Amino acid sequence: MKDKISLIFDLDGTLLNSIEDIAICMNEVLKSLNLKSYEIDEYKYFVGHGIDILVDNVLKDNTSLKDEVSKRFKDLYEDNLQTNTKPYDGIIELLDELVKMNCNLAVLSNKPHEMTRKYVREIFGNYPFIEVHGQKDDIPKKPHPVAAINIAKALNSEYEKIYFVGDTKVDMQTAKSANMKSIGVLWGFRNEKELKEHGADFIVSTPLEILEIIKKY
Incomplete structure (x- = not known):
């Protein structure tokens, strides 16, 4: 594996368009508790740091309900993992090409670990993702580098x-x-x-542009 090109992918917002299912499930939980719900686009700025921060973002200062909202959301979301969630246009074509190039493929998400593995298994089961990791209690979440470094070592x-x-x-x-x-x-x-301000080396508008980058560099 050492001489192969390696890519680690984020999951939500990168491989999968999952925002609608996240928003629908969380809004259902919030409405059941007579709390304020949000538009789908607002959730794009609530996610990325894991479920704990998602719940903090929707509850604002109403932290007394955090445990209840977290539990209800996890239960509801796990039952609706793929209702509207699907790969972005061009992702399957990208993965097909990366497989032809014999690249090492991995996933690192701040979504809970077993949920991350289930998504990858059920939606990308035909692709050889060697390492698939979500949020774990004993490993810091992204942006801490330890999980990414562990994948590199593997x-x-x-x-x-x-x-x-x-x-x-x-x-x-x-x-x-x-x-x-x-x-x-x-x-x-x-x-x-946001991406440029936080150090992106490359910016792409479509998945297949990634091929141009890895072939050039």
Whole structure:
């Protein structure tokens, strides 16, 4: 695996367009508790740091209900993982090409670990993702670099030769902290300004543009 090109992908907002399911499930929970709900686009700025921060963002200062909202959301969301969630246009074509190139593929998400594995298994089960990791209690979340570094070690890849692909500042910060090359994608939850301000080495508008980057560098 050492001499292969390696790519670590974020999940939500990078491989998968999951924002509608997240918003629908969380709004249902909030309405059941007579709390304020939000528009789908607002959730693009609530996600990226894991469920705990998502709940903090929707509750604002109403922290007394955090545990209840978290539990209800997890239960509801796990039952509706793929109702509206699907790969972004061009992702399947990108993965097909990366497989032809014999690249090392991995996923690192701040979504809970088992949920992350389930998504990848059920939606991308035909693709050889060697390492798939979500949020774990014993490992710091992104942007802490330790999870990305652990993946690099498992792939036997040099950090600076790995491409970290994501859609938020969290992903760009993770790549920078782990001394990896960062590719910011514009089809996800955030904008070009955020990605550039947090150190994106490359910016792409479509998935297949990633091929141009890894072939050139």
